[in-house]
Amino acid sequence: MVNYQCSVDLISEEVQKSLPEGYHVRPLEIEDYAKGHLDCLAQLTTVGEIKKEDYEARFNYLKDRQDTYASIVIERDDSKKVVASGTLIVERKFIHALGLCGHIEDIVVDKNQRGKRLGLYVIETLKQIGKTMGCYKIILDCNDGNIPFYQKCGFEKKENEMVHYF
Numbered sequence: 001m002v003n004y005q006c007s008v009d010l011i012s013e014e015v016q017k018s019l020p021e022g023y024h025v026r027p028l029e030i031e032d033y034a035k036g037h038l039d040c041l042a043q044l045t046t047v048g049e050i051k052k053e054d055y056e057a058r059f060n061y062l063k064d065r066q067d068t069y070a071s072i073v074i075e076r077d078d079s080k081k082v083v084a085s086g087t088l089i090v091e092r093k094f095i096h097a098l099g100l101c102g103h104i105e106d107i108v109v110d111k112n113q114r115g116k117r118l119g120l121y122v123i124e125t126l127k128q129i130g131k132t133m134g135c136y137k138i139i140l141d142c143n144d145g146n147i148p149f150y151q152k153c154g155f156e157k158k159e160n161e162m163v164h165y166f
C-alpha cells in the first residue's frame, strides 16, 4: 500500500505549476491547528470548539492510518495560512476483487480565495492520490449548486445520496 505522503511529493512536482503563484499543496500537518485549518473547515459546516490537544489526537489517529486517510491542504506562502483543504478516504471492499473505493470528503476553499482554481487543484491532487493508492473509482456527495464545479473536476452525476442522522 502506498504511503500518501510520498505520493503528494510526486504530485506536487507534477502539478504545482498549475497553482497560482504564492500557494503550495501539502499533506495536513499537526501545526495546522494554528494555521487556520479549522477556520477554513468552518466555512463548510459546523466545526464546534476543538481544543488543541483534541485536534492533535485526531491528527495522530489519521496519521497512523495513512493507507486509509489522506488529508491535504493548500497553504498561502505569505500569510502561512491554510486556505483550502480536502480528504480522501479509502474504503476496502470485498466486491470488485477486493477493490478500493475512494471517497472525497470535506472540500473547502477560503471564501476570499475562491475562483482561483484552488478547489480544482485540491480535487485533482486527491484524485491522483486515489489513483496512486489503487482505487478503482472515487465518489463524493454534494449539493446541486456544486455539481458544475465537480463536473469541471471530471466527475459525473450518478444515482442519489441518502442520509440518516443520529
Ligand SMILES: CC(=O)SCCNC(=O)CCNC(=O)[C@H](O)C(C)(C)COP(=O)(O)OP(=O)(O)OC[C@H]1O[C@@H](n2cnc3c(N)ncnc32)[C@H](O)[C@@H]1OP(=O)(O)O
Residues within 6 Å of the ligand: 043, 044, 104, 105, 106, 107, 108, 109, 110, 113, 114, 115, 116, 117, 118, 119, 120, 121, 140, 141, 142, 143, 145, 146, 148, 149, 152
Ligand atoms: C464532497 C464535498 O466536500 S462537497 C462540499 C464542497 N464545499 C463547499 O461547498 C464549501 C464552500 N465552497 C467552496 O469552498 C468552493 O466554492 C468550492 C470548493 C466548491 C470551489 O472552490 P474554488 O476554488 O472556488 O473553485 P475553482 O476556482 O477551483 O473552480 C474550478 C472551476 O469550477 C467552476 N466553479 C466553481 N464553483 C462553481 C459553482 N458553484 N457553479 C459553477 N461553476 C463553478 C469555476 O468557475 C471553475 O471553472 P473554469 O475551470 O472554467 O474556470
